Amino acid sequence: MSILFYGCASSTLEITENPRKKIVKPLNSFFREQPLPLSKADSARMSHIALEYYIQASELELVGKYSDAILAYQRVLRFDSNAAVFYSIGKCYNAIGQGDLAIEFTEKSLKLDSVSIPALEQLAILKLQNIKELEPAIDLYKRIYALDSNRLSVLIALAELSESISPESAVFYYKKAIVKSGYDDEQVRKYGGVLLQIRDSLSYISLMENQYNFHPENSRSRALLIEAYSVFKEYDKAFTIIEQFAGTSLDEELEEYYQTLAFSIIINKDTNSITIIDKFLPSFEKFPTLSWKVLNSFAFMADYSGKKSIAEKFYERSSRLADSLTIPYAVSLAYELLRNNTGFIAEHFISFYSHHFTQNPSFPFLMGIINSNNKQYSEAISYYSEAIKRDAEYADAWSELGSLYIRNNEFPKGDSCYGQALALEPDNPLYNNNFAYALSERSSELYKAQELAKKAISLDPENSSYLDTYGWILFKQGNINKAILILEKAVRITREQSAIILYHLSEAYKQANEDDKAHSTLKKALLIDPENLLYIKGLENSK
Known part of the structure; x- marks a missing residue:
């Protein structure tokens, strides 16, 4: 770096001496007339x-x-x-x-x-x-x-900053940044996110294909391409890519590839995929893998295509590889299947491993959830009881069992189960709330119900369901004004409007002689649950 410096001059001093002292006299400053250059x-x-x-x-x-x-x-x-x-x-x-x-x-x-x-x-x-x-x-x-239109850091900055303001501008800058970075994984991921945001599936697939062509031996680029094909239902292409590398890929890579593909097929619920699955099932059966996860992915796809006997064979093969270390992952996978509403596939998987891991309580508990969701309540009670038999301190099972007994009007059994759950986890807000609501619905022990509801709110004060329970109990106790305040807050803070909360609020308005509010609030409840006979009857009576 070259630096130019500019100086300044000062008065020059003339020093004279005499025998006693030095006398310093300033000379005339040059700057009084014109500065001289250095x-x-x-x-x-x-x-x-x-x-x-x-x-x-x-x-x-x-x-x-x-x-x-x-x-x-x-x-x-x-x-x-x-x-x-x-x-x-x-x-x-x-x-x-x-x-x-x-x-x-x-x-x-x-x-x-x-x-x-x-x-x-x-x-x-x-x-x-x-x-x-x-x-x-x-x-x-x-x-x-x-x-400098090719400066990578600037292209990336402009792309990232433009995402929320102008996705189209972000696409323009990401395109240049991707090429300049040599299809860097991180930039591809971010650019892909923008393309998904603007629902440009063709450009998304093209991006992943280009990255794969740029890095054909990179397992991450393969995974992203397989994911792109899977998400956008180009399953044949996804299977073809996997089969090209099945013999040389690590088990961990194949696990990611097949699980991504299996879950995409199940979640998309695309019946056209069945033909493609059937095309590749014979190669699945011959594939010599020792991966528990891969075999379960094969089982899910076989189940989805209606080949339950083939799925059972895959489960049998996978069970021979399963040990105690497999249990946490199996439980996690079971919950994932349930969250994605995979129906009979989840039930087959969970039922199989409930019989395989005979000491683990999670699988019968999850079977209880499946049967309860299917309104098969007696079967659900049996499964929850089996979970408790395997682990007497399984608080979730006690709580769910309590709710089913109360649903069957077996109140002493239900209250006892809730008591067991709370004895194990006294500060669980869900148990406190659910037991409180169960008591309030039969107007039994309202003081105890109120204390349980207050505890649930103290543990989770912004939970609209817990506020609804507390407000409903106050209504049952005749404290209408306070009930309205609590129920209005529950309606105000809930993310998605709840028909039951609106119904409770309409009842409180009606009791307070605020008929117009009661009528309009009940209409909102009926819009959410239009076949509820209780709401229909209430609306007719309010006219």
Whole structure:
């Protein structure tokens, strides 16, 4: 870096001596008339001094002594107001967390050199960090882009900052950044996210194909391409890619590939996929894998295509590989199948492993959930009881069993089960709430119900269901005004409107003689649950 320094002269002193003392007399200053330029020797000497200060400041900055570096850089400014020095001072102020001063000195740098890319980039970052506004930063990055349209850091910054403001602009910058980065995984992932956001499936698949072609031996690029084909229902292409590398891929890679494909097929519920599954099932049966996860993925797809006997064979093969270390993953997989509403596939998997892992309570518990959801309540009671038999301290099973007994009007059994659950987990808000609501529905022990509901709210104060329970109990106790306040809050904070909460609020309004509010609130409940006879009858009576 070349630094130009400008000096200044001072009055010259004439020293005379006499025997007693020195007499110092100022000479006439040259500056009183016209400053004289420094000699070449003086200018070189001052440039040398400034350069030493600059080197010293840079070394201090390099070792993290930013405050000392700032002082050293400011010494340089005595000789020359150089853009690079202001830029460096801005960097140091940013490093010690003084964003305002960092911005000030970086802006001074740009006044002296408006096309300094490092200073423009630094100011853009500072604006984002300290002002939290996208537009000024985007404008700065666009200035850099006009100077250097291939600067990768700027392309990435513009793409990321444009995502929420203009996805189309983000696509433009990501396209360039992807090519410039050599299809970097992270940039591909981000660009793919934007394409999914704007629902451009063709461009998404094309992106993953291009990355795969750029990195054909990269397992991650294969995984992303398989995922793209799977999500957008091009299953034949996904199977073909997997089969190309099945013989050389690691088990962990195949597990990811097949599980992605299996879950996509199950979740999409695309019946056209059955023909494609049937095409590849023979190769699945011959595939010599020792991966428990791969075999279960084969079983899911066989089940989906209606080949239950083949699925059973895959489960048998997988069970020979299963041990106690497999249980946590098997339970997690079971929950994932239930969350994705996979029906008979989840039931087959959970039922099989309930018989295989005969000591584990999670599988009969999950079978209880399946049967309860299917309104097969006696079977559900049997499964929950089996879970408790395997583990007497399985609090969730006690709670679910309690709710089913109360549903069957077997109140002593239900109350006892809830009591067991609360004895095991007294601070579980769900158990407290559910038991409170069960008591309130039969107007039994309302004081006890109120205490349970209050405890649930104290543990989770912003839960609309818990507020509804408490408000309903207050209604049953005749505390109508307070019940309305609580139920209105429950309606206000719920993410999705609940018909039962609206019904309870309408009943409270009716009791308070606020008939118009009662009628309009009940109409909202009926819109959510239009076949509820209780709501229909209530609406007819309110006319």
